[in-house]
Amino acid sequence: MASTPVLDARQLSKTVPAPEGTLTLLDDIHLTLNPGDSLAITGPSGSGKSTLLGLLAGLDVPSAGEVRLRGEPFSALDEDGRAALRGRYCSFVFQAFHLVADLNALENVQLPLEIAGAARARERARHWLERVGLGHRERHFPAQLSGGEQQRVALARAFAVEPDLLFADEPTGSLDRANGDQVAQLLFDLNRDHGTALVLVTHDPALAAHCAHHHELVEGRLNA
Amino acid sequence: MPDPRLLLRPWRSGAFRIQALALLVASLAIAAVVLLRGELEHRFANRTAEAIGGDLILEGSQPASEPQIALLGDRPRSAISRFTTVLVRDDTFVLVSVKAVDDGYPLFGQLRVSERRFGDPVAVDRGPPAGEVWLAGTALDRLDQNLGEFITVGDRALLVSKVLVREPDQGAGFYSMNPRLMMNLADVPSTGILGPGTRVRHELRIAAPGDQLTEVAEALRPTLAVNQEIDTREDAGLRSMGPLRQLTLWGQLAVMMVVLLCGGAVYLAAGVRGAEQAGRCAVMKTFGASRRRILGQVLGRELLALLPSLLLGLGLAALAFTLLRRWLGEALAWQPPWHTWLLLGLAPVVIWAGFALPRLWRLAHLPARDILGDRPQAPSARAGLNLIGALAAPVLVAMMLSGSLSDLGQLLALMVAVAVGLPLLLWGPLRLADRAGQRWPLPARLALRRLSRRPLTTLPMLAAMVLALSIMSLATQVGQQLLADWRDRLPENAPNYFVLNLFDQDLDAFRDWLDRHDARVPGYYPVVRGRLTRINDEPVREAVTKEEDDDDQGQRALNRDLSLTEADTLPDSNRTLEGRWVGDAAGEVSVESELAESLGLTVGDSLTFTGQAGDLQATVVGLREVDWESFEPNFYFMFSPGTLDGQSRYWLTSFYLPENRTGELPDLIRQFPQITLLDVNALLDQAQGLIDQASRAALALAVLLLAASVLVMAAAWLAGGQQRRRDEALLRVLGARNRLLRRVAVLEQLLLLGGAALFAHLLHLAALVPLGVKLFDGDLPLSAWILLPWVVVLPLLALEALRPRSQDRPLARLAH
Structure with a gap:
């Protein structure tokens, strides 16, 4: 029996009202991602990459179509239900890191574990901080870390909950080449070691090339 | 001329609207207090001038000389002579106090006369014509x-044409023992009363409004004869009357607090406004705009857009001022000079410059890359300096408004200490809370971290809220206390008639009459006239001082007969400051504290008085503070019962009779023809009116304070708004449910507002004593008003708990 796909999106579309009529942002998107798969989505600015990421993660509601995480449809859930489902299976890495400025590195990694009600959150957070090489910086606040260090904390935060699926939105976009390469390496290592499925949105063809699958989003439609 | 649409654009921002509203409130409060104070001072100058009969009085045992009169030119003036004489009718002799007036009298105000005894008084502008009294x-x-x-007055028969009810220059001198006879100055020579050796005082009363007073006084001073002296409206002490003094002090205190609170609101809102403007500044920089151009566009436009609210505040104050004038209803109203209006217009600009400018100014100096790159800005040490710099604004406003810092020195020192010291004091508890919170459940920990990890944002905000809440509770308590104090001082049934010359044999019948007419009587006091002659067996002049100072209270007390009384209980309007109240044994005396200080008396001193029936002796057992404004009989020397036995005495009392029963007074006079009945209704009305006006002004100030406090809260909430929204979005992305978000938000507000309320209680407690001393000559008791902050805090918490969580797409919010 084939395992349930981690992510299954069917006939996904998103339209928004605009002064000149209805504007179609995404049209008839089909995606399936199995455990350990990695998918790069590239496309020019304004092609709808971030909108698609929002729909796949249940952060936005599609105009038509369905997204399922581990077979559970987002459409059947209210906002809290979607948050819980997301918390159970997904993690995120953002271009702008989005660490909580008031929490130190350890507390930031600990945060999703605590939200999910995980046991031994502190120890696990500390372990993941060690994994990304920042064990010695656990008491530092985001403002005291470099961009590369912040993104490594964000990676530790993302993997600490041992997600089935990781959404990475331009994870190296704010970093210089050296730091970008380091973070990318770490991202793919962790992805491989833990069998986490990865959806990577990027402009960078080199980064996209690390993924097993690659789709380009053009005017709201996916080209393989 | 900038495009008007550009000036409207800032109004879309909540932070800008809060700034505008805060400046409006500050502008209104400053203008209201300055105009109110100016109006009251002006009116009091007039009232004082009216009470003493002129702006300046040249007084002497000889009339003013021709050269002196010539110096005055055509300045309005009035000459009067005052002396005493005896009127005889059949077998009755009555000693009267004569006031002979010329046609210029009264210089200010109006006389009140009536056509029959207890008839309705009518106002007249002149004294009696020649031939009449x-x-x-x-x-x-x-x-x-x-x-x-x-x-018959002296050698002259004069027609008694009217009952003299009230003189405008009667002032507080309603204790005058002898009834008044007013006559025309031109008739005085024909009476033959005045001759060599007669005790007479001649006064030349002169009108010298405003600054002319000094000029006239300076001109006259070199011409003074040995027997002459000058008295001016500024020397008269009416301004020190309790409620007015308290209102002025309270007004200054309140307006400075309003300025500080509004400044706090502007400071917090300016931070948000700065963040809103940051992108524009960065783009302008990127395209090569100079700092000057950026500042001109950002600050200039901001200030121009704020102008309407500044003008509206000033306009509202001017409107309130006009209404106040109409309400006070006097023809002689104060016209504020142009520079007062200019200062009032500049004051809110100074506040904006002090509190908002440094935060907006910083935009021009931040690298564009930091702003555009959304690089988190490390806490800048300049933020603390901004806060200290902002404190200079209210100081400047105080200087602009009062002309000097001497009046407000202590107040400003306190304010600066609180505004700088409070954040520093709060820093310790915040650090402790941060440590203690490590084991707290996630919602509480997240809420705490939002506050404890941003001390440079949290501390000024917390301090502003602590100040706002404590000022609100203190303002309400002080306002209520002032009202209660004033009402206690002059209750509605305060005595409106005083009775002198009531003798022992009539006392019971008099008491019966008052009982039958439901008159309220505070007490009966036996009065003996006597002069203080020896202190500790030393002749009094040697004992007191070698220096002659006619203004000295003690000297004045030594130069005349005093009204001495005895009582077994301390009157309500008196308070023992030192020693004790007199006991049951004869020979003890309690002395009014200020007179005691002036005479150098202390507890244990032995005093000898010379009365009509010989000397009497008593030992000082206590010093009393006397409320001279209580409208109750008050005495410098009060003896233990029995001390005055053997002296010839009469009784003094006061009573309250409702105005609709005054028709029964002729019956009282007929039954007790020897008594002197003094009607103080007019004075009482005047004093009660003043207190009523002062109460309303205090209430209006409290409302302004409340408005300023609420603005600080709103600004504080707004200041944290953007960060709060981003944090909520991030938590939502990480899988947090609504319940967690709501808990974090409510707990954060509980920690902030609840903490602020608790610290406000402490500040309230700490301020009770100094405020009590400053405003009430004593302690301010603890009252339930201290809990008032919770009346504001609990609804805000409920609002936060019920506030619908935003349904915006979390990613979109994270992107902003």
Whole structure:
């Protein structure tokens, strides 16, 4: 029996009202991602990459179509239900890191574990901080870390909950080449070691090339 | 001229609207207090001038000389002579105090006369014409004299044409023992009363409004004869009257607090406004705009857009001022000079410059890359300096408004200490809370971290809220206390008649009469006239001082007969400051504290008085503070019962009779023709009116303070808004449910507002004593008003708990 796909999106579309009529942002998107798969989505600015990421993660509601995480449809859930489902299976890495400025590195990694009600959150957070090489910086606040260090904390935060699926939105976009390469390496290592499925949105063809699958989003439609 | 649409654009921002509203409130408060103070001072100058009969009085035993009169030119003036004489009718002799006036009298105000005893008084602008006299009702009663009959004054028969009810220059001198006779100055020579050796005082009363007073006084001073002296409206002490003094102090205190609170609101809102403007500044920089151009566009446009609210505040104050004038209803209203309006217009600009400018100014100096790159800005040490710099604004406003810092020095020192010291004091508890919170459940920990990890944002905000809440509770308590104090001082049934010359044999019957007429009587006091002659067996002049100072209270007390009384209980309007109240044994005396200080008396001193029936001796057992404004009989020396036995005495009392029962007073006079009945209704009305006005002004100030406090809260909430929204979005992305978000938000507000309320209680407690001393000459008791902050805090918490969580797409919010 084939395992349930981690992510299954069917006939996904998103339209928004605009002064000149209805504007179609995404049209008839089909995606399936199995455990350990990695998918790069590239496309020019304004092609709808971030909108698609929002729909796949249940952060936005599609105009038509369905997204399922581990077979559970987002459409059947209210906002809290979607948050819980997301918390159970997904993690995120953002271009702008989005660490909580008031929490130190350890507390930031600990945060999703605590939200999910995980046991031994502190120890696990500390372990993941060690994994990304920042064990010695656990008491530092985001403002005291470099961009590369912040993104490594964000990676530790993302993997600490041992997600089935990781959404990475331009994870190296704010970093210089050296730091970008380091973070990318770490991202793919962790992805491989833990069998986490990865959806990577990027402009960078080199980064996209690390993924097993690659789709380009053009005017709201996916080209393989 | 900038495009008007550009000036409207800032109004879309909540932070800008809060700034505008805060400046409007500050502008309104400053203008209201300055105009109110100016108006009151002006009116009091007029009232004082009216009470003493002129702006300046040249007084002496000889009339003013021709050269002196020539110096005055055509300045309005009035000459009067005052002396005492005896009126005789049949077998009755009555000593009257004569005031002979010329046609210029009264210089200010109006006389009140009536056509019959206890008739309705009418106002007149002139004294009696030649050949006529006006007599006080008590003199008519004692002489059994009717209007329209002649009476002999010295060698001259004069027609008694009116009952003299009230003189505008009567002032507080309603204790005058002898009834008044007013006559025309031109008739005085023909009476033959004045001759060598007669005790007479000649006064030349002069009108010298505003700054002319000094000029006239300076011109006259070199011409003064040995027997002459100058008295001015500024020397008179009416301004020190309790409620007015308290209101002025309270007004200054309140307006500075309003300025500080509004400044706090502007400071917090300016931070948000700065963040809103940051992108624009960065783009302008990127495209090569100079700092000057950026500042001109950002600050210039901001200030221009704020102008309407500044003008509106000033306009509202001007409107309130006009209404106040109409309400006070006097023709002689104060016209604020142009520079006052200019200062009032500049004051809110100074506040904006002090509190908002440094935060907006910083935009021009931040690298564009930091702003555009959304690089988190490390806490800048300049933020602390901004806060200290902002404190200079209220100081400047105080200087602009009062002309000096001397009046407000202590207040400003306190304010600066609180505004700088409070954040520093709060820093310790915040650090402790951060440590203690490590084991707290996630919602509480997240809420705490939002506050404890941003001390440079949290501490000024917390301090502003602590100040706002404590000022609100203190302002309400002080306002209520002032009102209660003033009402206690002059209750509605305060005595409106005083009775002198009531003798032992009539006392019981008099008491019966008052009982039958439901009159309220605070007490009966036996009065003995006596002069203080020895202190500790030393002749009094040697004992007191070698230096002559006619203004000294003690010297004045030594130069005349004093009213001495005895009582077994301390009157309500008196308070023992030192020693004790007199006991049951004869020979003890309690002395009014200020007179005691002036005479150098202390507890244990032995005093000798010379009365009509010989000397009497007593030991000082206590010093009393006397509320002279209580409208109750008050005495410098109060003896233990029995001390005055053997001296000839009369009784003094006061009573309250409702105005609708004054028609029964002729019956009282007929039954007790020898008493002197003093009607103080007019003075009482005046004082009660003043207190009523002061109460309303205090209430208006409290409302402004409340508005300023609420603005600080709103600004504080707004200041944290953007960060709060981003944090909520991130938590939502990480899988947090609504319940967690709501808990974090409510707990954060609970920690912030609840903490602020608790610290406000401490500040309230700490301020009770200094405020009590400053405003009430004593302690301010702890009251339930201290809990008032919770009335504001709990609804805000409920609002936060019920506030619908935003349904915006979390990613979109994270992107902003």
